[in-house]
Amino acid sequence: MLQKLSLAANFRMSDKPASRTRGAKRRRDDTESLRQDYECPVCMELPSGAVHRCAKGHRICGACDERLESRRCPVCRVALPPVGDPWRDRERERAIAQLPASCAHCGLGLLQSALAGHELRCALRPCVCDAHEAGCTWTGVGPDAQTAHENTCPFMIAQRAVAPLRAENKELTERLRQVHAEVRGLRAQLRARAGALEPRV
Numbered sequence: 001m002l003q004k005l006s007l008a009a010n011f012r013m014s015d016k017p018a019s020r021t022r023g024a025k026r027r028r029d030d031t032e033s034l035r036q037d038y039e040c041p042v043c044m045e046l047p048s049g050a051v052h053r054c055a056k057g058h059r060i061c062g063a064c065d066e067r068l069e070s071r072r073c074p075v076c077r078v079a080l081p082p083v084g085d086p087w088r089d090r091e092r093e094r095a096i097a098q099l100p101a102s103c104a105h106c107g108l109g110l111l112q113s114a115l116a117g118h119e120l121r122c123a124l125r126p127c128v129c130d131a132h133e134a135g136c137t138w139t140g141v142g143p144d145a146q147t148a149h150e151n152t153c154p155f156m157i158a159q160r161a162v163a164p165l166r167a168e169n170k171e172l173t174e175r176l177r178q179v180h181a182e183v184r185g186l187r188a189q190l191r192a193r194a195g196a197l198e199p200r201v
Contacts (some may be wrong), residue, residue: 038096040064041074048116051093052086054078059089131155 040047042064050062054073071080081087097113105124119125127146129136136155140146150156 034095035099038092038099042068046099046112047093047096048112049093050086051089051096052080053089053092054080054087059092062086129153129156131159134159 035046038046038059040061041058042060045061047059047061051059052062052065053059054076055078056073056076058073058075060068060074065080065086066083068074068080071082072078073080097111099112100109101112101115102109103115103119103122103124105119105122105126108118108122110118121143123142123144125142127140127143129138129146129150131150131153132138134155136153138149138153140149
């Protein structure tokens with residue numbers, strides 16, 4: 001009798017975690033199915049911002065909509081509204097924002113609406129020096145490491161020193177363009193006046 005009770009207790013104890021595991025797997029499958037349903041048919045990514053739709057209700061992410069030269073729905077080919085006046089699907093945007101997500105760098109679980117901001121500040125985000133185009137080859141992990149490196153990076157120090165000169169050069173270039181435009185205008189006025197002064201035969 002005691003052996004039967006022990007076996008029954010063991011069965012009940014082992015059954016609970018299994019049911020919880022099945023429930024968690026079902027929730028993951030449901031979430032993955034939703035994510036696939038919400039994917040943009042153009043870039044096949046989950047929209048992270050605005051969601052636009054056509055007259056028949058097909059959704060595409062705002063970034064892809066703005067790049068569509070044909071202005072036709074990629075699913076049904078009906079005409080799309082102009083780029084500056086899209087039909088937003090705010091209900092879909094809210095639904096996407098509430099989907100569970102996880103950081104690609106540290107694996108932290110959070111909502112889709114907070115994912116982009118977290119990944120930008122994540123302590124485990126891979127980084128490169130802001131002066132990499134100038135020749136710096138440093139790579140590291142996290143914005144704190146990047147800041148510490150850039151404080152002593154010779155490429156970054158040189159860029160900071162040159163930045164005011166670049167700004168001044170840009171300002172002077174714009175002023176020169178304005179002066180050239182003024183000179184062209186004055187020349188046109190002089191030609192017109194000279195033409196008016198020419199004696200008529």
